[in-house]
Amino acid sequence: MCGIFGAFNVENASLHTYWGLYTLQHRGQESAGICSTDGENFYLVKKQGLVLEALRKEDLERLKGSAAIGHVRYSTAGDIGGTNAQPILAKTSKGEFAIAHNGNLTNYKILRKELSDGGAVFKYTSDTEVFVHLIDVSEGWVPEGLSLHPNDREFLPHLFDALRKVEGAYSILLLLKDRIIAARDPLGFRPLEIGRHGESWFFSSESVAFDIVGAEFKRELKPGEVLVVDRDGIRSYFPFGDRERKAFCIFEFIYFARPDSYIFGDWVYEVRKRLGRELARELKGKLDVDVVIPVPDSGIVPTIGFSEESGIPMELGLIRNHYVGRSFIEPTQELRDLKVLMKLSPVKPVLNGKRVAIIDDSLVRGTTSRRIVKMLRRAGAKEVHVLIASPPVKFPCFYGIDIPTREELIANRYDIEGIREQIGADGLHYLSVEGMLRAVKGGAKTYCTACFTGDYPTEVDLT
Known part of the structure; x- marks a missing residue:
């Protein structure tokens, strides 16, 4: 179980992400990290410990830009401690991007072996890195009948291709230099909420984190939805159709989520x-x-x-x-x-x-x-x-x-x-x-x- 937060088109996006992660601290206490971008470069800080301990004032000053994603970790796949702290920032054949993941991939070991046998070099032991390598080797895939916005035709087919190969639970945020992409698995195991303040967009594992940044809760990302936000607006795709069966984790209600959060409707x-x-x-x-x-x-x-x-x-x-x-x-x-x-x-x-x-x-x-x-x-x-x-x-x-x-x-x-x-x-x-x-x-x-x-x-x- 982890917590993820994202901010787009926000002055001091890293500071807003810091506040969001602080509100989500109950979802993970092993490590905390933020990756931001100013449209030209990425800036990354991630360390072991609680948000207030791991991320200092000088760290936030380095995290420039109007877009950022962050992560607090509690390990369910991979070694514990700071080694597997997220977000992961990666340079791939499809471009540079950062990713933060809440969930657990059930076919992680199989995919990791296949990718390693194909020459992929893994730096971490968490299942999140599988997304990176799947995107890197992807030849692209778009389901028949799905039309992509011109801004999305270069990267999104490779993300779709990666998502159709993984199994299990994922709510993920990807940070590119000019956009944030949010995606949730077709069964919807883990919540991922959408908030807005003026022209600024926010994403969070729980709605409670929107309160601290002054954003209004808009809706929950739907199971199987892939959502893109950039300077041209917000766009939603459903590359896997709409499955009748859902699998929202009922333990979120029982224990993990804060009582002042709105999740799963x-x-x-x-x-x-x-x-x-x-x-x-x-x-x-x-x-x-x-x-x-x-x-x-x-x-x-x-x-x-x-x-x-x-x-x-x-x-x-x-x-x-x-x-x-x-x-x-x-x-x-x-x-x-x-x-x-x-x-x-x-x-x-x-x-x-x-x-x-x-x-x-x-x-x-x-x-x-x-x-x-x-x-x-x-x-x-x-x-x-x-x-x-x-x-x-x-x-x-x-x-x-x-x-x-x-x-x-x-x-x-x-x-x-x-x-x-x-x-x-x-x-x-x-x-x-x-x-x-x-x-x-x-x-x-x-x-x-x-x-x-x-x-x-x-x-x-x-x-």
């Missing part, structure tokens, strides 16, 4: 609140507790919905240290364990002598829940019931979430009673798949629920 806040309401309806008459508390931050909104629906009072029984990052998206288990201890503190007056229900957005490995239950008991909770506002995660994700192996998933090793024992809770309840789908618009044919159901929308290698 809905507000994240409203969806999370409905998830909590559905959980309360499923547990009606089955839960006897004094108070319900959230695991901050992504558990807060479902808890509001749960409390409103159930009538059980909500309190803040855990306080989060916001100077510590998100534990689930840390790349190693050791870092995740440390972050859990550092970021949460119990509020003893809320917990002491109480039967407590605690709501979290998901339960993936069980590490966080186990430590939280112990923390609540030490703070005096008489009973601790863990409620999860999503179904059990049983299958790995191949589209950009860090759930790489079934062995890591606690719901793949134990039944619900076994998980309850492992985390030390008095009760454990999950939202059903049906309840989750009732909380979103569009139903099963609109969302990817593979991590819960094993129903993958594309062919994947489960070996």
